Amino acid sequence: MPLGSADVVVIGAGVSGLASAYYLAKAGKDVAVVEKGFVGGEASGRNGGMISERVDEPPMIPMAVESLKIWPTLDDELGYPTEFTHQGRLQVAVSEEEMGDLFSERDEALRRGLSVEQLDPSEVLDLIPGITGRTLGGLFFANGGHANPQRSVQAFAWAFQDLGGRIYQHTAVTGMTVADSRVSSVETTAGPIETDLVVAAAGPQTGLLAEMVGAHVPVAPARVEIIATAPLDPLFNIAIVGNGLYGRQAARGNLLFGGGPHEWTDVGLTTDPNKTNTPLIRNIARRLAELLPGVADVPVIRSWAGVVEQAPDYLPIIDRLDNPSNYVVVTASAHGFGISPATGKAVSELVLSGQSSIDIGALGLDRFSEVGGDWREERGWIPVPHRS
Amino acid sequence: MESKPLVVVGAGAAGTAAAIEAARAGVQVTLIDENPISTAMMGLNVPQFFGRRYTDAMQDTSLTLEMVTSANDALSEAQEAGVDVRLGTCVWGAFANTETSRVLDGPQLGLSDGVRSWLMKYDRLIVAAGARDLGIPFAGWDLTGSMGANGAYSLMSRYDALSSRRIVVLGSGSLGLNTAIMALDRGIEVPAVVDVSPIVQGDEALLAQLRHRGVALYTSHTVREAIGTDGEVESVVLVEIDKHCEPISGSEKVISADTVCLAIGLVPNVELLSLLGCELHFKSELGGHVPNHDNRMRTSVANVFVAGDVAGFHDGMTLDIEFARSRGRLAGIAAAQSLGAIDEEDAVARMSDLRPADSTPTEVHTNWRRWLKSLVNCGGPDIFVCQCEEVTFADLIETRPPRYLGWESDPMSRRSVKTLLEDGPVNPNQVKRLTRAGTGECQGRLCREQVSMLLAEESGAGLADIPLMSYRPPLRPLPLKVMWPHEETEQVRSDWPKWFSPTSQVLG
Numbered sequence: 001m002p003l004g005s006a007d008v009v010v011i012g013a014g015v016s017g018l019a020s021a022y023y024l025a026k027a028g029k030d031v032a033v034v035e036k037g038f039v040g041g042e043a044s045g046r047n048g049g050m051i052s053e054r055v056d057e058p059p060m061i062p063m064a065v066e067s068l069k070i071w072p073t074l075d076d077e078l079g080y081p082t083e084f085t086h087q088g089r090l091q092v093a094v095s096e097e098e099m100g101d102l103f104s105e106r107d108e109a110l111r112r113g114l115s116v117e118q119l120d121p122s123e124v125l126d127l128i129p130g131i132t133g134r135t136l137g138g139l140f141f142a143n144g145g146h147a148n149p150q151r152s153v154q155a156f157a158w159a160f161q162d163l164g165g166r167i168y169q170h171t172a173v174t175g176m177t178v179a180d181s182r183v184s185s186v187e188t189t190a191g192p193i194e195t196d197l198v199v200a201a202a203g204p205q206t207g208l209l210a211e212m213v214g215a216h217v218p219v220a221p222a223r224v225e226i227i228a229t230a231p232l233d234p235l236f237n238i239a240i241v242g243n244g245l246y247g248r249q250a251a252r253g254n255l256l257f258g259g260g261p262h263e264w265t266d267v268g269l270t271t272d273p274n275k276t277n278t279p280l281i282r283n284i285a286r287r288l289a290e291l292l293p294g295v296a297d298v299p300v301i302r303s304w305a306g307v308v309e310q311a312p313d314y315l316p317i318i319d320r321l322d323n324p325s326n327y328v329v330v331t332a333s334a335h336g337f338g339i340s341p342a343t344g345k346a347v348s349e350l351v352l353s354g355q356s357s358i359d360i361g362a363l364g365l366d367r368f369s370e371v372g373g374d375w376r377e378e379r380g381w382i383p384v385p386h387r388s
Numbered sequence: 389m390e391s392k393p394l395v396v397v398g399a400g401a402a403g404t405a406a407a408i409e410a411a412r413a414g415v416q417v418t419l420i421d422e423n424p425i426s427t428a429m430m431g432l433n434v435p436q437f438f439g440r441r442y443t444d445a446m447q448d449t450s451l452t453l454e455m456v457t458s459a460n461d462a463l464s465e466a467q468e469a470g471v472d473v474r475l476g477t478c479v480w481g482a483f484a485n486t487e488t489s490r491v492l493d494g495p496q497l498g499l500s501d502g503v504r505s506w507l508m509k510y511d512r513l514i515v516a517a518g519a520r521d522l523g524i525p526f527a528g529w530d531l532t533g534s535m536g537a538n539g540a541y542s543l544m545s546r547y548d549a550l551s552s553r554r555i556v557v558l559g560s561g562s563l564g565l566n567t568a569i570m571a572l573d574r575g576i577e578v579p580a581v582v583d584v585s586p587i588v589q590g591d592e593a594l595l596a597q598l599r600h601r602g603v604a605l606y607t608s609h610t611v612r613e614a615i616g617t618d619g620e621v622e623s624v625v626l627v628e629i630d631k632h633c634e635p636i637s638g639s640e641k642v643i644s645a646d647t648v649c650l651a652i653g654l655v656p657n658v659e660l661l662s663l664l665g666c667e668l669h670f671k672s673e674l675g676g677h678v679p680n681h682d683n684r685m686r687t688s689v690a691n692v693f694v695a696g697d698v699a700g701f702h703d704g705m706t707l708d709i710e711f712a713r714s715r716g717r718l719a720g721i722a723a724a725q726s727l728g729a730i731d732e733e734d735a736v737a738r739m740s741d742l743r744p745a746d747s748t749p750t751e752v753h754t755n756w757r758r759w760l761k762s763l764v765n766c767g768g769p770d771i772f773v774c775q776c777e778e779v780t781f782a783d784l785i786e787t788r789p790p791r792y793l794g795w796e797s798d799p800m801s802r803r804s805v806k807t808l809l810e811d812g813p814v815n816p817n818q819v820k821r822l823t824r825a826g827t828g829e830c831q832g833r834l835c836r837e838q839v840s841m842l843l844a845e846e847s848g849a850g851l852a853d854i855p856l857m858s859y860r861p862p863l864r865p866l867p868l869k870v871m872w873p874h875e876e877t878e879q880v881r882s883d884w885p886k887w888f889s890p891t892s893q894v895l896g
Contacts, residue, residue: 038811038812038815038818039811039818040818040821041815041817041818045821075795078799079797079798079799079800080789080795080797080799080800081789081793081795081800083793101886150818150821150822151789151821151822154822158799158803159799162799167811168811168812169811169812169813170812170813171812222888223488223489229868230829230865244884244885244886246887251790251792251793252777252790252792252824259884259887260884260885261883261884261885262885262888263488263489263490263491265487265488265489266487273487273488274486274487274488274489274665275488276486276488276489277481277483277860277861278483278489278491278492279481279483279492279496279498279507279873281481281861281862281871282498282505282871282872282873282876283873283876283880283884285866285868285871285872285873286868286871286872286873286876287884288868289868289869289872295868296867296868296869296872297867297868297869298867298868299829299865299866299867299868300862300865300866300867300868300871301828301829301831301862301865302827302831302860302861302862303860303861303862304860305488305489307488310888314888334887334888383488383490384490384491385490386485386490387485387490387492387493387494
């Protein structure tokens with residue numbers, strides 16, 4: 001069956017692409033999403049599910065704050081559950097170093113007029129019963145929370161389809177036809193789609209796609225890991241960062257925590273990257289047991305890994321290229337899930353009117369004008385060689 | 389970290405034979421087996437479907453260790469051959485470098501004795517992890533006393549700790565018939581052997597023996613439900629089915645029993661092979677996904693071999709323990725040869741008395757799907773497919789969010805596996821994350837075959853086209869304090885980054 005044409009072709013059925021597709025379809029555009037795997041099959045469906053104001057990455061604050069206005073309305077808006085919970089985010093310090101981070105984020109939040117509360121160890125214990133006695137202090141952001149990644153990305157997908165949008169799973173992009181500085185057609189393993197506009201939201205593959213149209217979008221793929229425990233009775237509903245981990249208790253009761261060393265890697269355009277776990281999951285388990293000593297007897301029942309991408313400054317990229325001029329780049333440097341509602345809104349506005357009502361000025365590609373083609377090698381953001 | 393030339397996982401007939409053969413060829417062999425299994429693990433129906441029907445003797449770990457040793461003569465033979473035998477040690481992980489993961493200085497296993505965990509490197513690995521029970525749903529199959537044939541076999545032959553007094557056996561293959569005879573030999577009553585097929589499927593000699601001992605055989609029958617108060621099976625309701633697997637009303641028979649044993653089929657335990665990236669393929673004649681291997685049991689990963697039921701199980705193998713030993717010996721000789729312990733000529737000589745199976749594999753999923761269809765017809769949409777997460781047949785087919793979310797909406801009610809199919813071939817990992825079927829403590833060992841069969845049914849796809857639901861470490865539920873790496877270095881502690889900071893990756 002030929003794929004025909006579409007006003008907009010979105011490449012990538014991750015959360016950024018589908019949120020963009022949803023808002024574009026809602027604005028009346030005929031949108032087709034092409035995805036080499038299945039909806040949310042990569043990082044969008046397997047991340048930590050954390051949602052915050054991103055005080056740790058100030059240029060993201062406008063996007064993050066806007067997202068936190070939309071998240072509470074999403075279940076009703078989309079008609080499907082996201083498991084969003086808005087109980088706040090707690091940053092716990094168990095070392096002097098983490099205490100230092102706490103102070104700097106507190107100061108940043110106050111400068112920005114965001115709600116933040118510094119907690120002493122007993123106040124942290126009130127919020128998270130059973131937290132380690134090594135706690136030195138905490139920082140509580142009331143405006144934060146978490147959601148279920150796979151359920152949320154599927155909610156965007158289904159709501160998009162309910163508006164008449166098309167999703168082509170197991171369909172990889174193999175090329176693009178560019179004429180007169182515009183992409184006229186996206187070639188896929190299921191045939192070409194003619195289009196007026198391309199939104200490239202392909203996570204780690206975004207850089208490879210940009211090369212197809214002669215553009216340079218610097219992103220480096222990396223693999224990260226998470227563990228899951230057996231379900232427990234409700235302990236806390238707050239997203240937690242501390243002891244080198246980030247995590248939450250899911251609606252089902254499982255503790256889901258990740259963190260630790262990442263591994264730079266490479267990805268292919270048409271293949272799924274290996275999402276391998278390593279013995280690192282034991283170190284994560286130890287840190288979780290240190291953070292919450294009362295759950296040390298709880299079994300870990302699975303783990304998983306995901307491949308994310310990072311731009312040179314760890315920030316998202318949302319921008320429209322000059323050439324080809326009908327090509328929008330969306331990549332989130334592993335922050336995509338939390339800000340996805342704002343991403344969708346910003347991208348749809350960028351497509352429809354040429355500019356976004358949300359301040360994405362800091363997320364443009366012009367900030368990388370000095371970043372050369374071999375930036376990954378220069379920084380060492382490349383895979384280690386295979387061992388013999 | 390310990391580093392071994394050859395590790396054999398699983399001390400069943402094939403694993404012990406492999407270990408002995410390799411040790412006799414001069415290889416230093418480490419043989420690992422998780423028996424005796426703790427009651428905590430047994431209670432979760434991991435690794436086998438034990439149905440919580442074991443005596444208090446299982447609490448006594450020194451006794452169970454003695455039982456496991458005395459029940460397995462090959463273990464002492466292995467020890468005499470110089471094999472380093474590690475009992476009570478489970479393999480919960482297998483780690484090897486991939487395209488995206490290159491930090492390891494060699495492939496390694498994650499091991500645990502229930503108190504602590506550690507890693508062990510290997511040059512060669514022989515996986516002899518056996519097969520597990522096919523899980524299949526009927527009302528009441530989550531009660532205590534609902535168990536699998538392998539679980540029952542282990543409790544009878546290995547621990548002498550099966551606490552059942554009256555067992556209804558489901559499945560009339562040699563697996564089911566043999567389970568019934570083993571139970572009878574231990575003084576356990578067997579009021580019924582049941583199969584959806586119109587004829588008994590297993591070995592004729594076993595059948596004659598059962599008939600002689602007065603066991604009733606119910607062909608063209610299925611289970612309507614297992615009934616019990618206090619969470620334990622007290623009776624089993626059988627019902628006759630027509631050729632469409634629909635129950636014939638009025639044909640119900642209520643049979644008093646404290647145990648119902650699923651002996652319909654076995655599925656190879658390919659978890660470790662899957663983690664190691666060994667190529668698998670679906671072959672119904674061999675019980676599902678099985679490893680590709682050459683004629684010397686070597687998988688697509690050059691240093692990994694397979695032996696025994698994990699390489700594929702068919703019903704005739706129930707009675708053919710010599711074949712399991714032969715395949716184990718073959719893997720042991722091949723691994724020894726690949727390590728250079730013996731030369732090719734010597735290897736061929738040692739293989740001279742190996743023999744093939746004395747029975748022919750036949751396709752099993754037609755029967756399995758008949759079972760599933762009859763059970764769904766009897767049990768209705770609300771039977772639990774996934775016990776751990778309480779996902780019903782209807783929840784799965786309609787891709788409903790879990791009920792603890794209390795979510796209902798019109799758009800959601802229009803969604804189903806069928807609408808997912810409009811987007812492309814169905815993937816059990818996607819359905820798993822939406823419905824939670826397979827996300828429990830047993831990692832889908834009791835539900836993944838049903839999920840695949842139901843997805844195949846809904847989609848009209850062949851079972852071979854349904855991808856394997858992924859396995860992830862730890863393959864056994866492992867408490868945080870057990871997983872805890874006691875050997876963690878100070879460097880790993882101090883180099884532990886915040887999120888991508890420092891940006892250089894920390895290795896090792």
